[in-house]
Amino acid sequence: MQRALCVIMISMLKFEVLKTDGGVRRGILRLLRGDIQTPAFMPVGTNATVKAMSSDELKEIGAEIILGNTYHLYLRPGHEVIRSVGGLHRFMNWDRPILTDSGGFQVYSLSALRQIEENGVCFRSHIDGSMHFIGPAEAMEIQRALGSDIAMVFDDCTPYPATHEYALDSLKRTLGWAKRCRELQNEGQALFGIVQGSTYKDLRTMSIEGLLDIGFDGYAVGGLSVGEPKEVMHEMIRFVGPLLPRERPRYLMGIGDLMDVLVAVEAGFDMFDCVMPTRNARNGTLFTSAGRISIKRTEFKADERPLDPQCLCPTCRNYSRAYLRHLFLTREILSMRLNTMHNIYFYMDFFRKMREAIQAGKFQDFKRRYENMAWIETTV
């Protein structure tokens, strides 16, 4: 028993593929703070909180790992503050694994003024306009202070559209930074590389080869869902997935539309994160077994039924559509809580059922059933 623990302690991350079904995989990602069943969904907890949820509630609805943000926590409250109070887990009272995004994407999408330099990015805070600099060294130091279980390399997210020339330049920059991050990898913290290369297959291939030369605990794909047509995104997912090493976890960053997830799982991806369930919950769009619905619709005004009669989440077990609609329209705090609880539960449940289907060798059936279901639209 004691010995087994030691083995795990030595390698901070262990990935076991339990079952394959074509290119589809079902596995377990083992980290010191807990196991993660894959394919896995990671709820987004930007500011050291999955908005509206307490850590107990997150556990109750089945979250095994969450995502935190380097960029946000660096700006507020400051990573030194979090270091001084014992790290991000202790700070937010979450004892399961945390993956931290490196800030590369946030610098790209949030800060108005962004100047890319050799050693990093100079940017203006979206909060108060103050100037800051983050590069690979800073990103690794911040993630060290946060104490996340999985850190991401600091990448340059290539905007869409990008010329081949620009994308190549951007890709080289990301590779250089990835190498630096790997050199600075923190003890006890796994590190994932990020594939860039925009919509160019040769560049995606080059990116993967570059990352493989360096060697990472896991491989992520970035630079997708940044405005490109869906078909292009799917094409890239299908192209890149199989090129990533089989024995390492594959993480598709930022993707969370469930149809896209199905495409990606089919291409061999294991991990996902997305603001979609949480943000949509806050904006009143809820996921149900019969499709998405907008809870503010007039038709739910006096509807006493649960949001999704087939759902076993606390929201569906205890409250009516009429009440959820009222809470949303009156902008009550409870609305955010109940909606978020439901949407995350729905995602967790979706992934759990998907894993069961893979285990049973029935992923294609699962995928087809969901595709058909998604057509039903809003009639619940």
Add this chain to the structure above:
RNA sequence: GUGGCUAUGGUGUAAUGGCAGCACAAGAGACUGUGGCUCUCUUUGUACGGGUUCAAAUCCCGUUAGCCACC
């Protein structure tokens, strides 16, 4: 009772006699490694009845309603 003022979508307000506009509310969407944010689209109106004019929310008369002042 007399005099004065006012009347424009659900609400609050624009429009010199010349396309009735704006905000909020309401309705339908969108949201993919940030956003209780934001964006897109839509419905709804000149209190009522006459008159003048090529043309009326606008000018005139009456009715109704509200507000103010005086008896």
